Amino acid sequence: MIITISLFAGLADRIGTSSLEFACNENELNADRLKELLSQDYPAAASLISVSFVAVNQEYAAGNSPISEKDEVALIPPVSGGEPKPDLQHHASEDGMYVITHQELSIDQVTTKVITANHGAVLTFTGTTREMTGEQRTIHLEYEAYVPMALAKLQQIGDEINEKWPGTRCAISHRIGLVKIAEASVVIAVSSPHRAGCYEASRYSIERLKQIVPIWKKESWEDGTEWKGHGLGPWDPSAPGELS
Structure with a gap:
């Protein structure tokens, strides 16, 4: 076969x-x-x-x-060398809450998706490209994703959040391709009836994204490049979602 x-x-x-x-x-x-x-x-x-x-x-x-x-x-692969193959298109889940895109991200557009009259708390997390890591200067980042599976895993994160914190709304947009210094690579918006659940769900969403979503980043420095997985520490996409 x-x-x-x-x-x-x-x-x-x-x-x-x-x-x-x-x-x-x-x-x-x-x-x-x-x-x-x-x-x-x-x-x-x-x-x-x-x-x-x-x-x-x-x-x-x-x-x-x-x-x-x-x-x-x-x-x-979890990490290690290669050249990115950027996808210039814009991909979204059927409900539009989860997006993988080569376009610049709008914090307002992502946040608006979760605002509802019955929720009193809205929290937005934005991940940006950092220039200095210790003594090492980053020039830019380049992201690659297995797009259809990445969208499915973002949707899974939203489903897990709704199960753990019923009624909570979540929207996630992630860039692929080149992301310059201070530009946003990911925007996560969460809303819930009360602030405690909103804080917890926001933290859960970014940690879970690093754990299970097939996205890689290539760090370009002044003296070289390196592919890295999205997460810190052991990358275990088969692990169940739990708050540490």
């Missing part, structure tokens, strides 16, 4: 393509076995393949999850 696999960030560079047609002679295939076979065929990328997650039909797949020719398959 022929499996079509989407590749991102460092994997796309090491294997030499962002979309791979992979021929498999085995009748039954699961996520772990796919990684084994890919590592055999692409030994230069084996170390990165081994630590990557497999996504099947826009959901993170366990190692024993079966894969067929009809499935949409992607290999999700």
